[in-house]
Amino acid sequence: MLRFILARIVMALPTLLIVIASVFLxxxxxxxxxxxxxxxxxxxxxxxxxxxxxxxxDQSLPKQFAIWFGNLLTGDLGSSIATGQDVLSLVWARxxxxxxxxxxxxxxxxxxxxxxxxxxxxxQNGKLDISAVSIATLLMSVPTFWLGLLLLLFLGLKxxxxxxxxxxxxxxxxxxxxxxxxxxILTLFLHEMGVILRxxxxxxxxxxxxxxxxxARAKGLTESAVLWRHAFKNSFGPTWTxxxxxxxxxxxxxxxxxxxxxxxxxxxxxxDSIFGRDYPVIQGCMLMVALVYVVVNLIVDLCYPLFDxxxxxx
Amino acid sequence: xxxxxxxxxxxxxxxxxxxxxxTLRVALNQDLRSSEPGVNxxxxxxxxxxxxVEGLVSYDKGGAxxxxxxxxxxxxxxxxxxxxxxxKGVKFHNGNPLTSAAVVxxxxxxxxxxxxxxxxxxxxxxxGTKVVSxxxxxxxxxxxxxxxxxxxxxxxxxxxxxxxxxxxxxxSLKADGSWDKPIGTGPxxxxxxxxxxxxxxxxxxxxxxxxxxxxxxFIGKKDPLVDHVIFMAIPDGxxxxxxLESGEIDMAIVPESDVKELRANKDLAxxxxxxxxxxxxxxxxxxxxxxDVRIRQALAISLDYKQIVEAVTDGLGRVNxxxxxxxxxxxxxxEKKGFEYNPEKARQLLKEAGYKGQQITVxxxxxxxxxxxxxxxxxxxxxxxxxxxxxxxxxxxPTQLSKYGVGGYMMQSTSYSPRFDVASGFEQISGxxxxxxxKVWDNPEALALIDKAMETLDPxxxxxxFDKLHAMILNDVPIILxxxxxxxxxHSAKVQGVEPTSFSYGVWGITKKD
Numbered sequence: 001m002l003r004f005i006l007a008r009i010v011m012a013l014p015t016l017l018i019v020i021a022s023v024f025l026x027x028x029x030x031x032x033x034x035x036x037x038x039x040x041x042x043x044x045x046x047x048x049x050x051x052x053x054x055x056x057x058d059q060s061l062p063k064q065f066a067i068w069f070g071n072l073l074t075g076d077l078g079s080s081i082a083t084g085q086d087v088l089s090l091v092w093a094r095x096x097x098x099x100x101x102x103x104x105x106x107x108x109x110x111x112x113x114x115x116x117x118x119x120x121x122x123x124q125n126g127k128l129d130i131s132a133v134s135i136a137t138l139l140m141s142v143p144t145f146w147l148g149l150l151l152l153l154f155l156g157l158k159x160x161x162x163x164x165x166x167x168x169x170x171x172x173x174x175x176x177x178x179x180x181x182x183x184x185i186l187t188l189f190l191h192e193m194g195v196i197l198r199x200x201x202x203x204x205x206x207x208x209x210x211x212x213x214x215x216a217r218a219k220g221l222t223e224s225a226v227l228w229r230h231a232f233k234n235s236f237g238p239t240w241t242x243x244x245x246x247x248x249x250x251x252x253x254x255x256x257x258x259x260x261x262x263x264x265x266x267x268x269x270x271x272d273s274i275f276g277r278d279y280p281v282i283q284g285c286m287l288m289v290a291l292v293y294v295v296v297n298l299i300v301d302l303c304y305p306l307f308d309x310x311x312x313x314x
Numbered sequence: 315x316x317x318x319x320x321x322x323x324x325x326x327x328x329x330x331x332x333x334x335x336x337t338l339r340v341a342l343n344q345d346l347r348s349s350e351p352g353v354n355x356x357x358x359x360x361x362x363x364x365x366x367v368e369g370l371v372s373y374d375k376g377g378a379x380x381x382x383x384x385x386x387x388x389x390x391x392x393x394x395x396x397x398x399x400x401x402k403g404v405k406f407h408n409g410n411p412l413t414s415a416a417v418v419x420x421x422x423x424x425x426x427x428x429x430x431x432x433x434x435x436x437x438x439x440x441x442g443t444k445v446v447s448x449x450x451x452x453x454x455x456x457x458x459x460x461x462x463x464x465x466x467x468x469x470x471x472x473x474x475x476x477x478x479x480x481x482x483x484x485x486s487l488k489a490d491g492s493w494d495k496p497i498g499t500g501p502x503x504x505x506x507x508x509x510x511x512x513x514x515x516x517x518x519x520x521x522x523x524x525x526x527x528x529x530x531x532f533i534g535k536k537d538p539l540v541d542h543v544i545f546m547a548i549p550d551g552x553x554x555x556x557x558l559e560s561g562e563i564d565m566a567i568v569p570e571s572d573v574k575e576l577r578a579n580k581d582l583a584x585x586x587x588x589x590x591x592x593x594x595x596x597x598x599x600x601x602x603x604x605x606d607v608r609i610r611q612a613l614a615i616s617l618d619y620k621q622i623v624e625a626v627t628d629g630l631g632r633v634n635x636x637x638x639x640x641x642x643x644x645x646x647x648x649e650k651k652g653f654e655y656n657p658e659k660a661r662q663l664l665k666e667a668g669y670k671g672q673q674i675t676v677x678x679x680x681x682x683x684x685x686x687x688x689x690x691x692x693x694x695x696x697x698x699x700x701x702x703x704x705x706x707x708x709x710x711x712p713t714q715l716s717k718y719g720v721g722g723y724m725m726q727s728t729s730y731s732p733r734f735d736v737a738s739g740f741e742q743i744s745g746x747x748x749x750x751x752x753k754v755w756d757n758p759e760a761l762a763l764i765d766k767a768m769e770t771l772d773p774x775x776x777x778x779x780f781d782k783l784h785a786m787i788l789n790d791v792p793i794i795l796x797x798x799x800x801x802x803x804x805h806s807a808k809v810q811g812v813e814p815t816s817f818s819y820g821v822w823g824i825t826k827k828d
Binding site: 030031032033034036037038039040043044045046047048054082083084085090094149152153156157160163164165166167227259260261262264268269272273276277 | 341344347348354356357432435440441473509510511512546547548549550552553554556557559560562563588695709710711713715716717718719728730731740742749750752774
């Protein structure tokens with residue numbers, strides 16, 4: 001097991017290296033100068049040159065990369081060009097905020113969508129199935145920003161049940177913090193529920209057609225036992241993979257939801273830093289995104305044997 | 315169900331109730347850039363920080379410079395020595411008295427290149443005026459000398475992008491000399507800053523206001539009338555609107571298109587005014603096509619400005635083709651006369667210039683705070699109607715700005731940041747393109763006139779110069795100005811004293827009824 005984990009981490013290193021080198025180069029190939037942005041429309045060439053020198057942007061690209069990469073190996077991701085904040089602590093602080101929303105939303109979505117998908121497959125073409133598929137398709141089709149605004153207008157403005165703007169950390173005040181997180185979590189939950197439900201249904205349908213399910217029924221097992229002990233365990237693999245991808249994708253940035261609900265998460269940080277050409281922050285965010293993908297996929301792989309005995313880790 | 319709703323409602327009450335005393339909640343479209351005035355800054359940060367820090371001089375509501383921390387100031391006969399008498403009784407937020415020694419300490423800090431003061435080059439001789447010395451002959455007097463007379467020196471000291479040369483206590487720095495937080499003399503103290511979310515300012519009970527019976531731009535009566543102010547970073551316009559309607563936000567700048575709807579809400583009000591920000595199309599006069607002044611003139615007179623401005627401001631803006639902003643004292647009958655809308659004459663000019671349908675590309679951006687894109691789309695139709703082949707290239711703002719900086723464009727739709735002094739406003743767009751490619755108007759006669767306007771503050775001398783510059787720029791057409799930015803400040807009906815101008819985020823003098 002340990003060897004497997006270590007091997008996966010070592011295998012991930014080239015991926016991470018390629019990601020960070022690509023991000024480093026690509027963002028500098030995009031037109032737009034952080035110094036000119038900081039100095040505004042009054043910037044003269046001398047002032048811009050001075051700021052370039054101060055920020056180290058007057059160095060050659062290989063040298064800039066070597067300096068940045070050298071610092072990275074010591075755990076130093078540099079400082080934000082815009083605010084001067086330490087990038088590592090900034091990105092981590094914002095990531096933990098995003099993670100609260102994403103993990104809660106995906107967990108809830110799994111708890112609702114997986115059983116719903118399995119039951120919909122069990123009752124294929126029945127009223128339950130058609131309703132579940134219709135709702136899932138509708139939820140998948142509505143963009144998150146629109147869903148968010150609808151919730152904001154209905155729960156916040158019309159019913160006045162939840163606060164419309166602002167954010168309070170759960171660590172600072174658990175009750176108020178939870179109130180602020182309900183709508184963003186609900187938005188993501190509704191959106192992702194549709195995706196997961198459809199996958200759970202489709203993979204269960206495939207398994208339900210197999211001979212061993214017929215055999216199980218012929219043995220006289222209850223429908224519940226057939227469904228959950230035999231069908232679910234064997235059909236959950238693809239859904240589990242999808243959950244891992246959804247989680248990795250969302251942890252990489254939910255900028256739209258964060259913008260609508262004024263949540264100071266990593267997605268908003270990444271978008272703001274791209275518009276501000278804040279290179280160190282962009283690099284820090286992208287490194288975090290890549291790491292999250294690697295870690296989430298590793299966890300997904302490690303969990304396979306828990307429900308699928310055909311998979312072993314060697 | 316009832317129980318759950320009640321619990322949630324109770325929770326909201328807990329969320330929306332101020333911790334203590336009256337709290338004014340103001341929306342910003344983005345967070346403060348830093349808490350260090352004039353060093354790490356942007357437009358929002360400049361104005362928000364005027365609540366916390368003050369300089370020796372600042373702007374009144376008409377854009378003229380007046381004393382703020384100074385009781386008075388005198389300029390020597392040769393125009394090189396400025397003597398400031400400090401207001402008595404003023405204390406920093408930590409209780410330390412304002413003295414001329416503190417002013418000297420601040421000047422030492424600003425003039426030190428290690429501080430990275432945004433305006434250092436404007437004060438050390440690199441870009442004009444050079445401060446040669448300053449001293450504190452007595453605790454209430456600060457004397458400063460510049461190398462040669464400069465009528466706009468006080469204006470430079472007041473500039474918000476320079477932090478208004480904020481005078482702060484030494485304790486604003488940590489023991490190691492690095493920045494901590496601003497300890498100024500303003501009506502509010504700098505409170506808790508949750509970066510990316512909000513910043514809280516608290517009323518400074520020991521505030522000593524400048525003389526005056528009412529607020530007057532950044533000077534005049536500036537007493538804090540609410541206990542706390544929270545500036546909240548809310549980037550999404552729809553969320554801001556929902557926040558205003560739910561009562562969770564007390565004040566916010568809103569787009570013109572929302573004004574009618576918000577005014578229909580009896581719990582809200584909207585103050586509308588114009589600012590010195592100038593919306594424009596700039597033209598590259600060195601471009602092979604646009605170097606012909608007749609084509610530039612045709613571009614200018616083929617636009618129906620009334621229609622454009624009405625469309626992009628929802629009927630709230632006024633046409634202004636002059637670099638002189640329309641609330642300036644120098645905006646007279648001459649400046650009111652803009653481009654004549656004459657599509658027939660435009661066609662004639664194009665024919666005379668031998669225009670054969672060469673493509674003209676206009677850079678525009680979709681930032682929500684400027685009318686760049688909608689204005690360009692409407693103008694494109696009008697240009698095409700007279701036979702001009704105009705293409706729009708939409709760029710993100712950093713890309714457009716970088717192209718602007720090197721003069722790498724045919725045309726751009728852009729907005730110029732405010733300059734309260736009219737001569738500075740002309741200088742902002744004018745200059746030698748060989749030395750400063752970002753400048754759009756490179757006319758030696760105009761540059762000489764601008765220099766002349768910068769030598770004096772006498773309106774009798776300046777007005778004819780500005781009138782002449784206005785006429786010249788309409789003829790040269792290096793820039794097509796359309797209108798000054800409309801500022802729409804929406805606020806709760808409980809909030810009184812809101813300014814619909816560039817000074818909107820200065821929240822002194824604002825009251826909020828419970």
